Structures are given as C-alpha cells and as structure tokens.
Amino acid sequence: MTVLVTGGAGYIGSHMVWDLLDAGERxxxxxxxxxxxxxxxxPExxxxxxxxxxxxxxxxLIREHGISEIIHFAGSIVVPESVADPLGYxxxxxxxxxxxLESAVRCGVKHFIFSSTAAVYGSPPHMPVAEDQRPAPESPYGTSKWMTEMMLRDTAAAHPITYAVLRYFNVAGADPKGRTGQSTKGATHLIKVxxxxxxxxxxxxxxxxxxxDTPDGTCVRDYIHVSDLADAHRQALGYLRAGGASITANCGYGHGYSVLEVLDTVRRVAGHDFDVRIAGRRAGDASAIVADAALARRAFGWTPRHDDLTGIVEDAFRWERDLERRNAR
Structure with a gap:
C-alpha cells in the first residue's frame, strides 16, 4: 500500500510525510x-x-504507485485572506x-483523510466544542472546508470509500528532531510570527x-503541536484500515491560551522582550475556541505527547532560529 499526501511539502504535510516514513509506509x-x-x-x-x-x-499517480489512501492537506488557510478573496478560497x-475526491473514487482509493479546521464552528456557544456542535463558519475559509466535509459525507454514502475528517485547532511547533517546521514566508501563525x-x-x-469577551480581552486558542497532529492522522489511518466507520474528529488539547499568554511564553523562551503593538480586530476571527477531543482518543487511541505550551514554543523557536541560519548561507 502507498499513501498519497497532498500538500506534503508544506508545514503540516511535511511532518505527516516524516511520520509515515518513520512508521514504514510508502x-x-x-x-x-x-x-x-x-x-x-x-528524501525517501x-x-x-x-x-x-x-x-x-x-x-x-494512483494507478502507477498503487495508492490506496489519500491524506489531503493541500489548500489555502489564512482567514483574513479568505474574507478578501472568497472565490479564490x-x-x-x-x-x-x-x-x-472524484479521482479517488474513479481509481478505487479505499480511505481518504481530510485536513479540516475548527473554523467550521465559528464562535461556538459552548466550550470546549465537540463534534456534534452545528457548524457555523464565520469566514470563507471555514465555509470552504465545511463544504468539502459535506462532499466527503455524501460521496462515502454513494461509493465504497471511508474517510476521516480531522478538525484542527491551532497548529504550532516543529519536528522535535529538527527535520522540518513552519517555513513559509509571510505566515500568519501567531507563534511563528x-x-x-x-x-x-x-x-x-x-x-x-x-x-x-475573554479574561484578558485577546483571542483564546487551543494550540496543538504539529507532531501530535501528524500522529493523529496516522492513528486515524490505522483506524480506517481496521474497518472503522467514517468519522469526524477534533484535534486539540482541550484548553486554551490567549494571545498575550502566548507572547509571554515566547518572551521567556527567547530570553528578551520584543515590540508588541495593539491593532484592531481582524475579520473572521472568533473570540475563543477550545476543543473537546475525546472522540479521537476514544475511537482511534490518539494520545498527545507534546501538550505543553512552553515545549511547543521551544520547538518553534529553535526551528525559526535554524531556518534563519539556513537562509543566511
């Protein structure tokens, strides 16, 4: 069996590729x-x-390589950009x-794992938010992901393909082994910026x-280490291979940090202060969103190993410092 990873040269996708290869997958x-x-x-x-x-x-590609599963990361991910360019998203x-998805069905792909987002929930009335919360996206980004979720649901009802939709909360950090990390210029991820x-x-x-309406007035998010997220995908793949039914599951830690708390953590890791300026709200930003990820733990045994904000920031900061050295060569 061979796994096709779309967007596998990007931030989360590149971590997924290393995780799969470490597990002996093609x-x-x-x-x-x-x-x-x-x-x-x-390189493998x-x-x-x-x-x-x-x-x-x-x-x-599916026929040449005997691809039996697709893990789909490719896509655009910036909420304010989606508000400005909805048709592009x-x-x-x-x-x-x-x-x-149509190509997958035509070629008999068995399992499809989709990179979705907590943005499908919008600003949920109850926290932590579980998968049975009705989606109410507040940006074209969130809506574009929700539409794909619905396509998957309907396609799986009509064809012999099973899927896992993983709704990510805020992904951060970098590979602890230093092999890959967030490297995109102009990225908007808070910890990277x-x-x-x-x-x-x-x-x-x-x-x-x-x-x-948060304790310190800034947005609160549930930050998940990218390596834990890659592991969740691999666990979901094993679940589908073992005959598990199609599933939609949150990926987060169940507790949140405000923007100011994250900035304080970056200061501690860096060992010095930096210039922070207050600006107006951005369109499409929810005030707070935290995951109920009990389903992923229960259904396919996902057990996070990096649930520590300081550790997440340390990995991200180390990667950013090494990236600076790489680009200086």
Whole structure:
C-alpha cells in the first residue's frame, strides 16, 4: 500500500510525510510548491509537482504507485485572506478537493483523510466544542472546508470509500528532531510570527483586538503541536484500515491560551522582550475556541505527547532560529 499526501511539502504535510516514513509506509507527495518547499519533503518520499485538480495527473499517480489512501492537506488557510478573496478560497479549497475526491473514487482509493479546521464552528456557544456542535463558519475559509466535509459525507454514502475528517485547532511547533517546521514566508501563525519578531526578522508583532469577551480581552486558542497532529492522522489511518466507520474528529488539547499568554511564553523562551503593538480586530476571527477531543482518543487511541505550551514554543523557536541560519548561507 502507498499513501498519497497532498500538500506534503508544506508545514503540516511535511511532518505527516516524516511520520509515515518513520512508521514504514510508502509515500508519494503531490504539491504545487506555492507555499511548500522541495527540501522539506523527506528524501525517501516520491515528490510530484502538480495540482490536485489535474485529474489526469492524479489518476495516473494512483494507478502507477498503487495508492490506496489519500491524506489531503493541500489548500489555502489564512482567514483574513479568505474574507478578501472568497472565490479564490472556494476554488482552491472546495472545487479542487472535489476533483481530487472524484479521482479517488474513479481509481478505487479505499480511505481518504481530510485536513479540516475548527473554523467550521465559528464562535461556538459552548466550550470546549465537540463534534456534534452545528457548524457555523464565520469566514470563507471555514465555509470552504465545511463544504468539502459535506462532499466527503455524501460521496462515502454513494461509493465504497471511508474517510476521516480531522478538525484542527491551532497548529504550532516543529519536528522535535529538527527535520522540518513552519517555513513559509509571510505566515500568519501567531507563534511563528512572535518567534520571527523575537529573532529580529520582523520589526514588531500586532495583537488584533483586545476587547474580546475573554479574561484578558485577546483571542483564546487551543494550540496543538504539529507532531501530535501528524500522529493523529496516522492513528486515524490505522483506524480506517481496521474497518472503522467514517468519522469526524477534533484535534486539540482541550484548553486554551490567549494571545498575550502566548507572547509571554515566547518572551521567556527567547530570553528578551520584543515590540508588541495593539491593532484592531481582524475579520473572521472568533473570540475563543477550545476543543473537546475525546472522540479521537476514544475511537482511534490518539494520545498527545507534546501538550505543553512552553515545549511547543521551544520547538518553534529553535526551528525559526535554524531556518534563519539556513537562509543566511
């Protein structure tokens, strides 16, 4: 069996590839390299540069490599950008995913794991939020992911394919072995931006809103280490292979940190202060969202190993420092 990882040259996807290879899997990566990097792909994997919407290419790969499962990460992920360019997000996240899913069905792919998001929940009335909370996305990004979830549900009801939808909360950190990390220029992930600022790569960092209904007025998020997230995908793959029914599950730790708490942690790890500025709210940002991830633990035995904000920041900061040295060569 071979696993196709779309977006496998990107941040989360590259961690997934290493995780699969560490477990002895054969891996093919399909990535257009718009935000990913060829060097981020483990050398043992087969990298193909192309679009997931290119059905001739995708179906050729599935047949050539005997691909039995797809783990789908490819897509656009920036909430404010989606508000400014909704049609671009529906094209890249929803329409392209439809083409990929159709190719999977045509070629007899057995299992499909989809990279979804907590943004499908919007600002949920109850916390922590469980999977039975009705989706109410507040951005085109969240809606584009929810639409793909619905396509998967309906496709699995009509064809012999099972799926796992994993709704991520805020992904952060880097591979503890230093093999890959968040490397995209202009990334908007809070911990990455704060680490860049602490290292002098950015002149300052903005805090978008201090008037939310949270303890310190800034947004609260559930931060999950990227290695734990990759492990959740592999556990979900094993669950489907063992005959598990299609499932939608949250991936988070069940507790949140505010923006200001995260910035304080980055200061401690960096050992010095940096310029923090207060700005207005961004469109599409929920005030607080924290996961109830009991289903993932119960259904496929996911057990997080990196549930520690300081450790997450240390891994992210170390990667950012090493990336600075790499780019200086």
């Amino acid at each position: 891996v093919v990566v399909l990535d257009r390299l718009s935000t990913g990097f060829e060097w981020a792909v483990a 994997a087969t990298l193909v540069v192309g679009e997931i919407s290119d059905q001739l290419l995708v179906e050729g 529906y094209a890249n996240n929803t329409v392209a995913s439809r083409a990929l 704060a680490s860049e600022t602490a290292l002098g790569k950015r002149g300052h960092i903005d805090v978008f809103g201090t008037d939310y």
